[in-house]
Amino acid sequence: MGKPELVSSKKPEINKEKSLKGTFVSVLLLGAFIVVTWLLVFFLFIARK
DSSP states (O other): OOOOOOOOOOOOOOOOHHHHHHHHHHHHHHHHHHHHHHHHHHHHHHHHO
C-alpha cells in the first residue's frame, strides 16, 4: 500500500477586491440617486414658492 499524500487544508485565497469594487459602485450609485432626488425636490420647492 502506498504512502498517503498529505492533503492541504489551506484553501487558496480568493481575491475579494472585485466584490468590494462592486459594493463601492453600488454605494456611489445609491448616494448619487439620493442626492439627485433631494435636489429635484428642493428645486421644485423653490420654484413653487
